[in-house]
Amino acid sequence: MTATITAFERSPDRGRGLARDMRVRWALEEVGQPYEVRLLSFSEMKEPAHRLLHPFGQIPTHEDGNLALFESGAIVFHIADRHAGLLPDDASARARAITWMFAALNTVEPPIFERSIATFVERDKTWYAERLLMLEDRIHVRLGELSSCLGNAEWLDDGFSAGDLLMVTVLRRLHGSGMLEKYPNLGAYVARGEARPAYKRAFADQLAVVTGKPRTG
Ligand code: GTB
Numbered sequence: 001m002t003a004t005i006t007a008f009e010r011s012p013d014r015g016r017g018l019a020r021d022m023r024v025r026w027a028l029e030e031v032g033q034p035y036e037v038r039l040l041s042f043s044e045m046k047e048p049a050h051r052l053l054h055p056f057g058q059i060p061t062h063e064d065g066n067l068a069l070f071e072s073g074a075i076v077f078h079i080a081d082r083h084a085g086l087l088p089d090d091a092s093a094r095a096r097a098i099t100w101m102f103a104a105l106n107t108v109e110p111p112i113f114e115r116s117i118a119t120f121v122e123r124d125k126t127w128y129a130e131r132l133l134m135l136e137d138r139i140h141v142r143l144g145e146l147s148s149c150l151g152n153a154e155w156l157d158d159g160f161s162a163g164d165l166l167m168v169t170v171l172r173r174l175h176g177s178g179m180l181e182k183y184p185n186l187g188a189y190v191a192r193g194e195a196r197p198a199y200k201r202a203f204a205d206q207l208a209v210v211t212g213k214p215r216t217g
Contacts (some may be wrong), residue, residue, distance in 0.1 A: 002034050004035065009041045019207060026199050118132060181217055201215065
């Protein structure tokens with residue numbers, strides 16, 4: 001059965017792949033699973049019908065047969081767990097890849113997301129500059145640690161995994177901030193993720209929602 005995911009009808013990022021359906025699309029492309037997309041307006045997300053799928057009235061969701069899931073990390077794990085390509089077979093390597101999934105979402109994403117929110121909604125506050133510096137200091141701590149851990153490796157633990165997929169989507173949020181540029185190995189890591197054919201297909205599909213021009217490749 002073909003899965004159905006939900007995404008923004010009008011993504012505030014105008015198709016730059018920052019909304020969290022991007023990571024789900026990318027995971028589905030990596031494992032070669034077709035999917036359908038139901039686009040939702042902000043008001044539709046808050047309606048009872050959608051809240052049956054997502055208690056917090058958000059995107060993305062993932063429906064497959066009788067199973068409905070929310071939380072992008074749980075959805076990516078579900079896809080990676082059921083299809084080959086995003087988690088190693090070896091039990092220890094698999095556990096390490098899952099650890100990186102949690103690290104991306106629980107340790108690296110929070111200060112980065114917080115900074116994005118601040119730049120949207122706190123710009124006019126008297127304390128904005130001070131808060132931005134504080135948030136950027138916190139992000140630099142994490143980026144420095146991640147950069148040391150990655151070193152010259154291609155991916156976080158052996159081959160590309162769902163841990164890398166989530167980490168790349170998290171780090172991409174720093175494009176335009178000037179922060180990633182201080183860590184050349186992290187910049188190259190993100191570029192490697194973005195160069196993957198599955199990433200490109202997912203990016204083109206979410207962009208097509210905005211441009212109305214479906215991808216041709
Ligand atoms: N923890 C949940 C998950 O990972 O799935 C968080 C889901 C979430 O934040 N969903 C957002 C949403 O539905 C969209 S992705 N928001 C509407 C609402 O809460 O009413 C977050 C997001 C939104 C927009 C941009 N952007 O435009 O750059 C980037 C990321």
